[in-house]
Amino acid sequence: MRALKLVAIAVVALALSGAAATAADAPSKSKSKPKEVSVADFYFGPEKLTLKKGQAVNWVWAETNTYPHDVHLKSGPKGLKGKATYSTKTTAVTDAEFEKTFTTPGTYKFICTIHPTQMHMTIVVKK
Numbered sequence: 747m748r749a750l751k752l753v754a755i756a757v758v759a760l761a762l763s764g765a766a767a768t769a770a771d772a773p774s775k776s777k778s779k780p781k782e783v784s785v786a787d788f789y790f791g792p793e794k795l796t797l798k799k800g801q802a803v804n805w806v807w808a809e810t811n812t813y814p815h816d817v818h819l820k821s822g823p824k825g826l827k828g829k830a831t832y833s834t835k836t837t838a839v840t841d842a843e844f845e846k847t848f849t850t851p852g853t854y855k856f857i858c859t860i861h862p863t864q865m866h867m868t869i870v871v872k873k
């Protein structure tokens with residue numbers, strides 16, 4: 747009888763912890779995560795991304811880099827406001843991130859100003 751009671755308690759505890767985990771996960775599921783782009787030695791990975799309006803991109807400098815890189819908007823859709831905010835002022839080798847939310851639909855072209863011919867990427871934001 748005592749053993750049965752312990753099993754019952756364990757089952758209740760498991761059910762409760764499961765419910766708690768679900769509740770904790772809920773907020774992160776409701777808003778979409780930023781798409782991650784790797785800023786690596788001589789390439790952005792991926793080089794092409796398609797987003798929905800309102801989605802964000804987070805550029806993350808690769809830990810294995812040995813050269814400095816940046817993220818610079820070369821061209822954006824017509825009428826894009828706050829163009830400067832689409833480029834980071836950070837030039838880093840590693841340990842850097844740059845996040846930007848895209849609210850204006852259209853095509854965006856990014857380069858690394860230090861390696862403009864090798865490092866380029868396109869982001870298309872759909873309506």
Ligand SMILES: [Cu+2]
Binds near residue numbers: 788815816858859860
């Ligand atoms: Cu670079």
